[in-house]
Amino acid sequence: MRLTAMFVRVLAAAGLALCLIAPAQAAQQPVAGKEYLIVKPPQPTDSGNKVEVLEFFWYGCPHCFNLQASLEVWLKRKPADVDFKRVPAIFQDSWVPLTRAYYTLEAMGLVDKMHQELFATLHKQHVSLKDANSIFDWAAGKGIDRKKFTDTYNSFGVNGKTQRSIELTRKFDIPGTPALVIDGKFIASPSMTLKSDRVIDYERYFEVVDALIAESRKGKGK
Secondary structure (H helix, E strand, O other): OHHHHHHHHHHHHHHHHHHHHHHHHHHOOOOEOOOEEEOOOOOOOOOOOOEEEEEEEOOOOHHHHHHHHHHHHHHHHOOOOEEEEEEEOOOOHHHHHHHHHHHHHHHOOOHHHHHHHHHHHHHOOOOOOOOHHHHHHHHHHOOOOHHHHHHHHOOHHHHHHHHHHHHHHHHOOOOOOOEEEEOOOEEEOHHHOEOOOOOEOHHHHHHHHHHHHHHHHHOOOO
8 A cells, every 4th residue: 555655646746747847848839929920921932842941131230140150050950841041131222232242152152151251251350341342352352253253243143133132021021130031931030039138049049940940841731
């Protein structure tokens, strides 16, 4: 009888522990309006059965620069069914030159090599790249063919992608940069996941992103 009573107490304790754990786990689910925004209406994506994640950024944005280290870690472990794309946001005309710089690097196959380098030039070396000529000088200084870079920067293709950035920024009603748009349905911004001292909690931010990806995956029948 003593063993039976002990067994009952153990079961009761385990049950209580499960009750305590379940609410804690549920509390970790992202809260709409607090940790992410809902895109209304949801927008179609170009990623088929994959979950599309768009990074809206601007090279001149210090918060975008601060996100990069955590984002690069996340990109190394992101699920295979996530189609990640970068979109330079455009809120005003002064953002256009650096947007065109990104699409120029993309067209020349230099994003992997020069993307973080351009961020570092602006935010670590504090070099001002406000117009086309200063960007051309920067590219040449990094060993990139100046004429090829200039011709690509002024090309029809880069013009079209720059216009597309303007349209996407408006279509998703991006509140600010940086922001990740998940599958055309959700917007997650690091500024919405703050610690008690008002410092951005990047670990929590990517928990939110992962949860929104999982939610989007359900809609694809996975």
